[in-house]
Amino acid sequence: MGEASKLSRYLYTVIVLFVIWIMLTASLDPQELEFGFIASLIIAAFTYPIFTTAGLSNLHPKKVAYAIAYIPYFLWAMIVANLDVAYRVLHPKRPIRPGIVKCRTVLRTDTGKLSLANSITLTPGTITLDVDGDEYFVHWIWVPDEALTDNEEEHVKVSSANITKPFEKFLKVIFG
Amino acid sequence: MNALSITGEVLVFIGTFFYFLSTLGLIRMPDVYNRMQTSTKSATLGSLGVIIGTGLWAVGKGYSPAWIVQTVIVATFLLLTNPISAHTLIRAAYKTGIPMWAGSVVDKYDEHLKAKAQAEEPEEEGDEE
Structure with missing residues (x-):
């Protein structure tokens, strides 16, 4: 499996960071979400090269379903x-x-x-x-x-x- | 709501029990490798029980539901990082030459290292143990 495009790797990092942010703050307050989203965008720009090589293909529904089934x-x-x-x-x-x-x-x-x-x-x-x-x-x-x-x-x-x-x-x- | 805090209390109790077991194992086991085995147990079921139990208990007592989400996050990060330290510790123990207990039955890693050292360069000896 070759490396995914930069954009897809970047977007994947943003999504993961944002999900972690939502769970850490545990609130859906628009202000919190806005700031978290901006922070994810900025941090992902620096960290995506070491964070992932597969990019968005990690979020394939089948993979996510198996990952959830793996927990229990x-x-x-x-x-x-x-x-x-x-x-x-x-x-x-x-x-x-x-x-x-x-x-x-x-x-x-x-x-x-x-x-x-x-x-x-x-x-x-x-x-x-x-x-x-x-x-x-x-x-x-x-x-x-x-x-x-x-x-x-x-x-x-x-x-x-x-x-x-x-x-x-x-x-x-x-x-x- | 009260069923939640009771579940939380039971989980904390189970977690504490596993902490106790791993401490007992730390004393009873014969060598560093087997002691590591029992101490990873405390980090998994013990900490998991205590952390998640605290979250459930807090929600049951009327604190904000954020408690359970955040404790789950804490537990997840613990589960992600704990095995790395366990692996590093046991590998360091092996590499520094701490012997295995006399009752150990097999050591494939030793065979593997020897075969590898032989295959690489026979002339350079003295470097590895």
């Missing part, structure tokens, strides 16, 4: 993982089996990889240690038996299915 999905995954780690902390025998595993991702864009790494880290029990190309190195608090094979491909397959796959189906559409 992610929160649910986070709560489940939280309870899992809570169980490991409270259990008298402390059932942990940590290790650094290797996962592979299908995401191509940098933003997509960043959000995947963030999602992995936010889910308790897994922390992204490093990303190299399409390979993720993840510290995992409970490495299952199936991932403990000597076969490299098998290992990557199992750990990817457990760590990256659940998020990828959404992030693939949102960020590509």
